[in-house]
Amino acid sequence: MTHAVEANADGLIGPTHSYAGLSPGNLASSLNRGEASNPRAAVLQGLDKMKRLADLGLPQFVLPPHERPDIPFLRTLGFSGSDAQVLERAWKDAPAFAAAACSASSMWAANAATVTPSADSGDGCVHFTPANLHTNLHRSLEHGQTRRALEALFPAPDRFAVHDALPAVGHLADEGAANHVRLCRDHGEPGVNLLVWGRDAFELWDGPYPARQTRQASEAVGRRHGASGVVLAQQGRAAIAGGTFHNDVVCVGALDTLFHHELAFEDTARTRRDIRDAAKGFEPIFVEVAAADLPLADAISSYLFNSMLIRVPGEDRLTLICPVETRENVRAHAVAEDVASSNGPIGRVEYVDVRQSMRNGGGPACLRLRVVLTDAELAATNAAMRLTDELHGALSVWGATWYRDRLTPADLADPQLLVESRGALDELTQILGLGGGFYPFQRG
Numbered sequence: 214m215t216h217a218v219e220a221n222a223d224g225l226i227g228p229t230h231s232y233a234g235l236s237p238g239n240l241a242s243s244l245n246r247g248e249a250s251n252p253r254a255a256v257l258q259g260l261d262k263m264k265r266l267a268d269l270g271l272p273q274f275v276l277p278p279h280e281r282p283d284i285p286f287l288r289t290l291g292f293s294g295s296d297a298q299v300l301e302r303a304w305k306d307a308p309a310f311a312a313a314a315c316s317a318s319s320m321w322a323a324n325a326a327t328v329t330p331s332a333d334s335g336d337g338c339v340h341f342t343p344a345n346l347h348t349n350l351h352r353s354l355e356h357g358q359t360r361r362a363l364e365a366l367f368p369a370p371d372r373f374a375v376h377d378a379l380p381a382v383g384h385l386a387d388e389g390a391a392n393h394v395r396l397c398r399d400h401g402e403p404g405v406n407l408l409v410w411g412r413d414a415f416e417l418w419d420g421p422y423p424a425r426q427t428r429q430a431s432e433a434v435g436r437r438h439g440a441s442g443v444v445l446a447q448q449g450r451a452a453i454a455g456g457t458f459h460n461d462v463v464c465v466g467a468l469d470t471l472f473h474h475e476l477a478f479e480d481t482a483r484t485r486r487d488i489r490d491a492a493k494g495f496e497p498i499f500v501e502v503a504a505a506d507l508p509l510a511d512a513i514s515s516y517l518f519n520s521m522l523i524r525v526p527g528e529d530r531l532t533l534i535c536p537v538e539t540r541e542n543v544r545a546h547a548v549a550e551d552v553a554s555s556n557g558p559i560g561r562v563e564y565v566d567v568r569q570s571m572r573n574g575g576g577p578a579c580l581r582l583r584v585v586l587t588d589a590e591l592a593a594t595n596a597a598m599r600l601t602d603e604l605h606g607a608l609s610v611w612g613a614t615w616y617r618d619r620l621t622p623a624d625l626a627d628p629q630l631l632v633e634s635r636g637a638l639d640e641l642t643q644i645l646g647l648g649g650g651f652y653p654f655q656r657g
């Protein structure tokens with residue numbers, strides 16, 4: 214067996230982090246619409262979460278934020294003049310588009326791409342498909358720069374295949390790894406790739422909130438990656454109606470364990486049977502939380518399942534890294550403590566503070582993209598993007614220097630914010646050794 218580890222690449226939170234209420238069906242985003250954010254606290258919280266994982270012994274990488282406001286996007290809509298004029302005119306004539314162009318949503322790296330490790334891909338490469346994020350305007354702007362970032366982090370084309378996003382049409386709406394769980398006996402062995410979809414591309418969707426992933430998009434990603442062990446499962450309709458905009462809001466899995474809410478899947482018995490049938494050389498363990506113990510609304514507000522489920526090197530049982538909001542919800546806390554004190558596969562629960570991201574519906578699991586890498590693949594990654602104590606220190610100083618500690622959605626129209634954001638990103642490319650043309654504004 215080839216030795217492999219699970220690495221995380223987290224989206225570094227950008228200087229325009231704000232609460233603009235851009236995601237219908239994401240209850241936290243709607244609830245906090247119009248509130249003032251604290252981008253400086255946000256980036257530091259994200260960095261501290263990354264360091265926590267690195268300190269636990271998991272390889273940790275940084276994905277740079279995207280250039281926002283996205284002036285090139287606004288120019289495609291016909292706004293012209295200097296960059297400051299483009300911003301001003303867009304806010305005046307098309308504020309919804311201007312707001313979308315300012316979102317720091319690339320921080321949620323679980324939506325950056327779907328990843329198939331080399332143990333499961335037909336050709337021995339690690340495959341990445343950036344998600345087209347077609348459902349939400351602000352997120353549909355991400356995939357081009359995401360591809361660039363993934364190519365910078367995984368630069369060896371003989372080992373890493375970074376694809377284009379699927380065509381950006383509703384039939385192929387794709388939200389990436391937030392709807393993918395990989396189960397296996399050991400990271401380096403072939404696994405089960407559970408791909409969870411919300412609607413069929415050709416059905417008339419009549420839910421109160423969008424179903425962001427189509428079955429056909431999931432199928433296409435699995436097919437183009439040559440993925441083995443694919444299991445397609447339908448997301449629970451009641452879960453979507455209750456505000457589960459991604460499967461990772463109600464489900465997380467690692468190694469042989471799937472931890473999920475009772476309502477996560479439309480047909481739980483069938484999903485389990487299909488997973489068992491696809492599992493080679495291991496018996497999957499299902500840890501289900503009943504709605505009677507944790508109503509869906511509490512699961513969503515506490516984000517118990519939007520946790521990172523990891524195996525700390527040297528430990529047998531798994532550790533669940535939850536947001537502090539889980540500890541503050543009486544029922545979710547009781548479930549978490551029960552799970553850890555039972556004799557099951559999860560032995561420990563820890564809590565992290567990512568409150569700034571949580572207020573936009575992004576928990577610890579949303580902020581990271583998991584990538585299983587063999588030792589040789591890990592050695593082929595871009596070391597300048599790996600979080601060390603030094604890089605954590607440098608990025609903390611950088612964030613504290615450049616980022617504001619208060620930003621209202623109205624402040625997004627401030628042309629000075631554009632100047633500050635570009636200054637920050639320019640310096641970031643130097644810190645991460647990304648070269649001068651990484652961002653559109655650097656290419657002129």
Ligand code: SUG
Nearest residue numbers: 233234235236239242323391459579
């Ligand atoms: O796509 N929020 C993100 C949160 C993504 C969470 N990711 C995972 N569950 N994997 C979204 O809904 C809100 C932005 C705003 O309203 O300003 C936002 O895009």
